[in-house]
Each structure stands twice: as C-alpha cells, then as structure tokens.
Amino acid sequence: MATKPFASSADLTEKQQTLEVLADGVYALTAEGDPNIGAVEGEDFLVCFEALATPVAAREWLARLREHTQKPVRYLVLSHYHAVRVLGASAFDAEVIIAHENTRMLIAERGQQDWESEFGRMPRLFKQPESIPGLTWPTLTFNDRLTIPLGGDRGELSLRYLGRGHTEGDIVAWLPNQKILFAGDLVESQAALYTGDAFHRDWLASTLDNIAALGAETLIGGRGAVARGSDAVAAAIAQTKHFLTVMVREVSAAQQSGGSLKDAFEACHAALADEYGRWPIFEHCLPFDVSRLWDELSGVERPVIWTAERDREVWEQLQR
Secondary structure, three states, rough: OOOOOOOEEEEEEEEOEEEEEEOOOOOEEEEEEEEEEEEEEEEOEEEEEEEOOOOOHHHHHHHHOOOOOOOEEEEEEEOOHHHHOOOOOHHOOOOOOEEHHHHHHHHHHHHHHHHHHHHHHHHHOOOHHHHOOOOOOOOOOOOOOEEEEEOOOOOEEEOOOOOOOOOOOOOOOEEEEEEEEEEEOOOOOOOOOOOOOOOOOHHHHHHHHHHOOOOOEEEEEEOOOOOOHHHHHHHHHHOOOOOOOOHHHHHHHHHHOOOHHHHHHHHHHHHHHHHHOOOOOOOHHHHHHHHHHHHOOHHHHOOOOOOHHHHHHHHHHHOO
C-alpha cells in the first residue's frame, strides 16, 4: 500500500474563518479545524490568546478583530509552545507575552526543532514564513495562576495551570464572570487530538477533571467548533477523555501482548476511526500520538523531541 501524503502537507485548501462574539468584548476565531484564536477586552486594552504560525497570518486575524475594537494589545497569552500557536507573536506588538514557566523551558529545549517540524507537517498554516523574526519568548511566566484585572465592571481573566496534558506547560484562560474558557489544546471540540508531546495519564487522571470543575458554559478548544452551553462543554471534555482512554487501552494491550509499535498504531486506528476519522487532522496526528504514548507507557517520562527527520521516519513506519 502506498504511503499517505505526509501529515497535512497535502492539505492546501483555505479554511473558512468565523469570528464569533461570545459575550461583550469576548471574541473567538475558528476555522474549520485550523487552530483557534481569541481575544478579551479590558477597559482600555486587549488580552489576546494565541498568536498563529506567522505574523502575516496573525495580522489577518487582527484586521478582523479591529472591526470590533481598536484597543491596544497589552497582553498576549500563549497556551503552550507549539510553533503554529506562537510564531506570529510579533504582529501583536504586545506589552507583555505570558506563558507558563514550563513553556519557556520547552522553547529553549526544543523550540527550533518544533518550528522546523510543524512547518513540514502543516505548510499551509505558515503564510509567508519569511515574516517570522525568530522564536517567540515569553516576557512573563508563572507556575500556578496569574490574574489579569480587566477594569471597570469587566471582572478578571484568570490564567491557570491545571496539570500536564497536551504538553507539560499548557495553560487555560478563564473568565469566571462570563463562564467562558479558552482551553487551548487541552480540549478539542469536534476535532482530533494531537498528543505527540503529551502526558496522557496526567491528562486523563486529573487535568481534564480540573477543567470540568471550572464549570464553563462556553469553551473554545484548540481546534474545532466553539462549545456553547454546559452540555456541549461536557461533551467536548468527554470526547477528549474518550479519545485518550481508547488510545491508552489499545497501546497498553499491544505492549502487553508483545506487539509492535505498528500493531499499536493499527489497533488505535481501528478503534478510533469510525468515530473520529473524519474530523480535522486525525490521520495527520495519530502516528505521532501513538509513538509518544508507546514511549510513555514504556517508561520514557518526557516526550522525545520531534525533528523534521524523526517526523518522516515515524510516518513512513506507521502511516502506510
């Protein structure tokens, strides 16, 4: 059987972007399974959440946002270190770039390799890559919680670290007054999970429960549709948990029976494809997901760094 086109390299179709006003001064841009991005108005400033893959792509988002508000960007919040989330940061001219302390560490440790890896996997997202000035570095980091007062009667935005999951540095942005949660890639709504840098067992054991405990009534995941209403939020969290549970079950079974990484991949694909196979980036993600989980269950505590070369090796081994 011929090898499938590598990752999302053959996905060259532009996606329809939708800007949604979720509450007064709260915005989200979704794009048919491409990375989601958002913004929250303070009294005289903006907090932006995520930065997209290049300054050119980010400026297109900011042009849409400027149809609603002209407030300057004071804070840019990065949920984690992946290139498609952070390399557009220079377009925002933010006074402060915020991330978790682990994210700063991960940028130093593997940011350049991740940039090269993700550019190869998802070239369409990197609009005019020559516009990227270099790695994005946070100017303010925290460990557990950081609160941004929004001023006036707007309440506050609470940035929280709820445990290891999609990476070891993911944070969420929580608006308690509006019960709106920007969850980053810790939760996906109608989109497959990327877990190639994940801590699957922590994600399942506590992190998703910590997210559910916030009681969000609107949730913006890393990709996919906005979940509106408590039932939809619960469904998005449950979908994320189910995807992870099935992966852990199938990879564990393959290892216990003396199977190979290829056996584990095929078992996961068979168990997940009917429910998730048509969702964005499912085929792209699964080889990297299974490879990381195989390592984790074999005792490799921290994810092996993905390089462009390693990406191709794993793909050719599994996705045939």
